[in-house]
Amino acid sequence: MAAITYEHIKTCKQSGARLGRVHTPHGVIETPTFMPVGTQATVKMMSPEELKDMDAQIILSNTYHLFLRPGHDIVREAGGLHKFMNWDRPILTDSGGFQVFSLSEMRKITEEGVHFRSHLNGDKKFLSPEVAMEVQNALGSDIMMAFDECPPYPAEYDYVKKSLERTTRWAERCLKSHARPHDQGLFAIVQGGMFEDLRRQSAAELTSMDFPGYAIGGLSVGESKQLMYEVLDYTVPLLPQNKPRYLMGVGSPDALLEGAIRGVDMFDCVLPTRIARNGTTMTSQGRLVVRNAQYARDFGPLDPECGCYTCRNYSRAYLRHLIKSDETFGLRLTTYHNLYFLLDLMRKVRKAIMEDRLLDFRDEFFAQYGLNDN
Numbered sequence: 001m002a003a004i005t006y007e008h009i010k011t012c013k014q015s016g017a018r019l020g021r022v023h024t025p026h027g028v029i030e031t032p033t034f035m036p037v038g039t040q041a042t043v044k045m046m047s048p049e050e051l052k053d054m055d056a057q058i059i060l061s062n063t064y065h066l067f068l069r070p071g072h073d074i075v076r077e078a079g080g081l082h083k084f085m086n087w088d089r090p091i092l093t094d095s096g097g098f099q100v101f102s103l104s105e106m107r108k109i110t111e112e113g114v115h116f117r118s119h120l121n122g123d124k125k126f127l128s129p130e131v132a133m134e135v136q137n138a139l140g141s142d143i144m145m146a147f148d149e150c151p152p153y154p155a156e157y158d159y160v161k162k163s164l165e166r167t168t169r170w171a172e173r174c175l176k177s178h179a180r181p182h183d184q185g186l187f188a189i190v191q192g193g194m195f196e197d198l199r200r201q202s203a204a205e206l207t208s209m210d211f212p213g214y215a216i217g218g219l220s221v222g223e224s225k226q227l228m229y230e231v232l233d234y235t236v237p238l239l240p241q242n243k244p245r246y247l248m249g250v251g252s253p254d255a256l257l258e259g260a261i262r263g264v265d266m267f268d269c270v271l272p273t274r275i276a277r278n279g280t281t282m283t284s285q286g287r288l289v290v291r292n293a294q295y296a297r298d299f300g301p302l303d304p305e306c307g308c309y310t311c312r313n314y315s316r317a318y319l320r321h322l323i324k325s326d327e328t329f330g331l332r333l334t335t336y337h338n339l340y341f342l343l344d345l346m347r348k349v350r351k352a353i354m355e356d357r358l359l360d361f362r363d364e365f366f367a368q369y370g371l372n373d374n
């Protein structure tokens with residue numbers, strides 16, 4: 001039995017979105033799903049109990065960060081990432097291919113891999129397909145990502161073509177050096193920038209190899225939402241029907257809806273947790289900056305339509321006070337709410353797919369939330 005399998009439940013007759021289940025060694029994920037990000041082996045501000053309480057089904061963590069600190073040998077010695085961080089549900093780990101480009105300095109990319117300096121202390125480091133597999137095998141994540149290159153945006157056609165061809169060769173090396181295919185599923189990452197023929201080439205090369213799932217990388221890198229949706233329009237249909245599809249680094253409510261409508265099953269993004277830590281919240285009426293003076297005497301809940309712990313127990317005025325006073329409890333409460341909001345949105349998406357009404361649901365959602373969110 002493969003480590004990761006996709007069970008298709010139904011396709012929304014109105015939108016074409018998929019309702020499914022991804023089976024993993026640590027349990028089942030109902031899709032479409034949103035994955036909270038726990039870069040440093042913790043979802044910032046949240047305990048595993050709180051994540052379970054809001055019904056997070058899977059979280060994401062990062063090879064790049066855990067490789068640099070504390071080091072994958074320590075996580076292996078702890079008995080793997082699940083035990084280390086006390087999270088017994090599924091974990092997906094990104095490969096470091098993206099983070100090394102966004103975080104490290106003086107990186108040098110060669111066919112062999114990427115030489116870079118740690119953003120923590122300047123130490124010389126090296127990541128390659130083989131190292132990314134060794135680290136993720138040590139972490140023991142349920143879903144591992146292939147080591148890829150995410151080209152910047154905009155980028156020249158010739159650069160993007162050479163880059164995706166290297167990403168294909170790296171994916172082959174990942175498959176070869178993956179030591180635990182029986183209990184860890186390795187997903188490939190389709191690149192190709194904003195060029196249709198290059199997305200086609202990348203998808204063809206990667207789907208000719210047998211990965212248990214496929215991700216779409218290289219999006220949400222500065223292009224417009226409209227362009228991202230166009231790329232999804234032609235890229236998602238290139239992916240196998242019988243395997244999970246994951247859109248990397250995308251998590252605004254509008255993109256979750258538009259992605260699901262186009263047949264994406266999994267999403268992750270730091271957006272809800274990051275904005276929560278500066279006092280910005282997502283509500284059924286759109287974004288709300290609870291720090292703002294206008295909420296000083298607002299004793300109602302953050303979002304009257306939300307059933308989360310924060311909204312059931314605390315007022316906007318109290319949240320504003322905590323955040324203005326630099327009390328971390330305030331950031332825990334806004335983080336809890338934002339994650340709950342997106343997980344709840346995905347529950348509603350799954351229900352709408354079940355009822356063949358996801359396009360109607362999208363229109364109803366936007367009528368309240370407003371367009372042009374980022």
Ligand code: PRF
Pocket residue numbers: 094095096097098099145146148149150189216217218219220221248249250
């Ligand atoms: N590749 C990897 N991780 C990623 C991306 C990618 O292209 C993105 C793009 N938005 C986010 N995270 N490995």
Ligand code: ZN
Pocket residue numbers: 302303306307308309310311312337340
């Ligand atoms: Zn809430």
